[in-house]
Amino acid sequence: MAEPSFLLDGMLGSLARWLRIMGYDALYLRDMPDGDMLDLLRANERHLLTRDRQLAERAGERGFLVTGTDLDAQLLAVVAEFQLRADPAARRCTACNGELRSVDKGTIKDQVAEGTWSVHQDFWRCASCGKIYWQGAHWQNIDKRLERINKGPGNNPR
Numbered sequence: 308m309a310e311p312s313f314l315l316d317g318m319l320g321s322l323a324r325w326l327r328i329m330g331y332d333a334l335y336l337r338d339m340p341d342g343d344m345l346d347l348l349r350a351n352e353r354h355l356l357t358r359d360r361q362l363a364e365r366a367g368e369r370g371f372l373v374t375g376t377d378l379d380a381q382l383l384a385v386v387a388e389f390q391l392r393a394d395p396a397a398r399r400c401t402a403c404n405g406e407l408r409s410v411d412k413g414t415i416k417d418q419v420a421e422g423t424w425s426v427h428q429d430f431w432r433c434a435s436c437g438k439i440y441w442q443g444a445h446w447q448n449i450d451k452r453l454e455r456i457n458k459g460p461g462n463n464p465r
Contacts, residue, residue, distance in 0.1 A: 311389045314353040316344060316362065319373060322381050327404055328449060329456075330397030334404055341365070356385060382456050393453040398431075398440075405435025415439055 312332035315323040316339075323335035334353065336344055341362050348355050348366055355366040356373050363370035371388055373381050385391065398407055410432045416424050418439055427441040 312353045314348055314355050316357040316359060318358040319356055321378050322356065324401045325382055327399040327401050329391060329453065330394035330399060331391065332404065386456055393457055400433035400436060400438055402438050403433060403436040405433040407431040407440060408434050
């Protein structure tokens with residue numbers, strides 16, 4: 308079975324970013340009119356994630372209404388609905404949704420700060436936009452959230 312891919316409307320930018328971090332193809336459309344979004348949905352195999360009840364209904368079985376504004380609750384709802392798991396090896400670009408590919412450290416020396424380059428060994432580049440990633444100080448917080456999400460709602464303290 309193929310991994311699910313998603314289309315998210317303008318109200319779910321943070322959710323799109325975290326689905327990408329989990330390794331899922333999450334196309335975020337900030338300003339697309341509903342009709343155009345539904346046309347795009349019909350043209351591919353994505354699932355529409357939205358906070359707009361009417362838009363979710365118009366999308367039919369591929370529409371999913373995301374309730375609430377709390378990011379962890381949104382993530383947990385989507386993870387449960389689509390049976391998702393975070394895949395650290397498959398993370399995507401948080402900016403553009405492109406695939407991240409490991410790059411040789413020597414090839415990016417002039418593209419990151421010297422302190423970053425000298426401290427870190429592993430780097431990834433987005434195949435689409437070229438943005439460079441590394442496991443910085445924020446990585447531990449990312450992994451903690453993903454661990455909570457993978458464990459489910461009972462382990463998600465608020």
